[in-house]
Amino acid sequence: MSSRKLAVGVSALILVGAIGGATILVRAAVGQGGATGLSMAEAKARPPVTKAEYEKWQTAYTNWGRWGKDDQNGALNLITPVKRKQAAALVKDGITVSLSQDESPEKSIDNPNPIDWAMLNASQSGAGDRVGWPGIHGAGHTHFDAFAHVFFGGKMWNGQPVDGVVTKENGAAKASILDVKNGVITRGVLFDIPRLKGVDYLEPGVRVFPEDLEAWEKKAGVKVGAGDAFIFRWGRWARRAKIGTYDVGKEQAGLDNSVIPWLRRRDIAILVWESPDYAPRPAGDELGGIAVHNFVLTHLGVHIVDRANLDALAETAAQRNRWEFMLTIAPLAIPHGTGSPVNPIAAF
Numbered sequence: 001m002s003s004r005k006l007a008v009g010v011s012a013l014i015l016v017g018a019i020g021g022a023t024i025l026v027r028a029a030v031g032q033g034g035a036t037g038l039s040m041a042e043a044k045a046r047p048p049v050t051k052a053e054y055e056k057w058q059t060a061y062t063n064w065g066r067w068g069k070d071d072q073n074g075a076l077n078l079i080t081p082v083k084r085k086q087a088a089a090l091v092k093d094g095i096t097v098s099l100s101q102d103e104s105p106e107k108s109i110d111n112p113n114p115i116d117w118a119m120l121n122a123s124q125s126g127a128g129d130r131v132g133w134p135g136i137h138g139a140g141h142t143h144f145d146a147f148a149h150v151f152f153g154g155k156m157w158n159g160q161p162v163d164g165v166v167t168k169e170n171g172a173a174k175a176s177i178l179d180v181k182n183g184v185i186t187r188g189v190l191f192d193i194p195r196l197k198g199v200d201y202l203e204p205g206v207r208v209f210p211e212d213l214e215a216w217e218k219k220a221g222v223k224v225g226a227g228d229a230f231i232f233r234w235g236r237w238a239r240r241a242k243i244g245t246y247d248v249g250k251e252q253a254g255l256d257n258s259v260i261p262w263l264r265r266r267d268i269a270i271l272v273w274e275s276p277d278y279a280p281r282p283a284g285d286e287l288g289g290i291a292v293h294n295f296v297l298t299h300l301g302v303h304i305v306d307r308a309n310l311d312a313l314a315e316t317a318a319q320r321n322r323w324e325f326m327l328t329i330a331p332l333a334i335p336h337g338t339g340s341p342v343n344p345i346a347a348f
Contacts, residue, residue, distance in 0.1 A: 035219070036196055037212030044282070046209065049257040051286040054295075058152065061264040062299040064159045071158050072179045074147065074301025075269040078227035079186045087187040087326040091347045097316045099272065099327075099344040100142040101237065101309035103131075108245045111140030136339045137306070139248055139275075144180065144331045144342045145304040148172030150294045157301050171336025180303065180340075181333045186269055188229040188327030188346055191216050192314045200242065201235025202253035205280045208234065210262040220323040229270035229327045230263070233310040236274035241311075254278035257291045264300060270329070271296055272305040272344065305329060305344055313346055320348060 038046070067077045105117040113135035120128045136143050147157035148166050156162055156175055166172045193208055194201050196216045202208070217223045224230050234253040240246065252275045263271075276293040296302045317323050326347040331340035 035215060036198070037193075037215035038209055040206075043207055043209065046207070046256070046258075048282055048285040049260075049287065049291075054257065054260075054287055054291060057260055057295070058299055061261055061295075063264075063301045064157075064299070066301075069158070071301075072147070072175055074157055074303065075227075075267070076180070076184065076303065078267060078269045079184065080227065083187070083227045084185045087185055090187060090324055090326050093320070093348045095316065095348045097313050097346045097348070099231075099305070099308045099310060099313055099346060100342065101140070101307060103341075104140065108140070110240065110245050110248050111138070113138035114140060133341060136337070136341060139307060141341060142305065142307050142309065142343070144177065144329060144340050145297055145306055146172065146177040146180065146338050146340075147175035147297065147301070147303070148177075149338045150297055152294070152298050155298075157298055166338075172338055173336070177331050177334050177337040177340045180331050183331070184229075184270060184303075184327070184329040186227055186229055186327055188231050188272070188325050189222055189224040190220075190231045190233065190310070190313060190317050190323045190325075191224075192220075192233050192310075192317070192323070194233065194235040194238070195314065195318065199235075201239040204251035204253060205278060205282070206234070206253035207256035207278050207282070208232075208254065208259070209256050210259055213259065213262065222323045224266050224268060226267040227269045228266075229272055230266070230268040231272040231308075231310065231313070231327075232274075233314055234274060235311075237309045237311050248275050249277075250279050252277060252279050255292050257287060260292060260295050260300075263296060263302070268302055270305065270327075271302050272308050272310075272327075274308055274310060276304075276306060305342060308344065316346075316348065322348060 103115045104111055105114050107114045116132040116134060118130050120130055133141060151162050154162050160174060165174050191213055193212060193216060196219060232255060236248060236252065254275060254277050276290045281288065293304065297304055327344060329342055329344045331342055334340055
């Protein structure tokens, strides 16, 4: 796709392509974004993506049909045997780090659906316990989203109709978590945006733009690309450690919706983050909700590891000044499931 400036100022419209005769325009800054990305003033001045732009992107940036009309794997197709071997070659020190938040059976404002855990027996000869997830996709659980999790207009990934395929009675007949039973091994690239900005964590409502992501790549000396896991940290758990529990649905930073074309161009295979939105939202935001989450999963065909804890990963990466590593993710083999608890592992 070609790009052409149409206006100059705080923001401009960029021609990024034409689909079926329709011109696709994207808001973007002109002449902004320094060594630490956009300033707070520049970020606040950036207008939100409109509903009309978002709807056009569903044609301009969709991956539906890219790997065949019956494809169930989406961007996992980009993780080839060669890609896995390249990822394995990144293991130099033999150090492993979990990207999972510890599960808790205690209900709290940021863990409204805690796990159901209890000991079944304990004796001199052994012990056993029980664990259950009343909601795999809950705010307190690190989990892997299958394509059967969210839909656009009654269609899930690759334009597959949902009607009769995903039901309350029988679960997901297609695009379930069982399609990822063989797991994921690929190159992970961490984007530690608080470190870029020189803070412990981003404040609620802060939007992260493509300029910020590219400023981080320049600082870190890495670039996310085809088949990679894009790992985005804004500091959710670091904020919790400092101020205590809080309603992450009402107080969070996150990726601005304008990153969608950027993510499509980079051709990532997996998205890993601490939370799927930003809040509070700016005035005039027409999309609300989790627009990036839904678009990435359904239209880009990119699976998501949601609610990860990236603090230990960030510390380990900073100690080595290495922001790329081998990432391994192994969802549980749950027939008809829309997701799975996971404990992703980074190996340096």
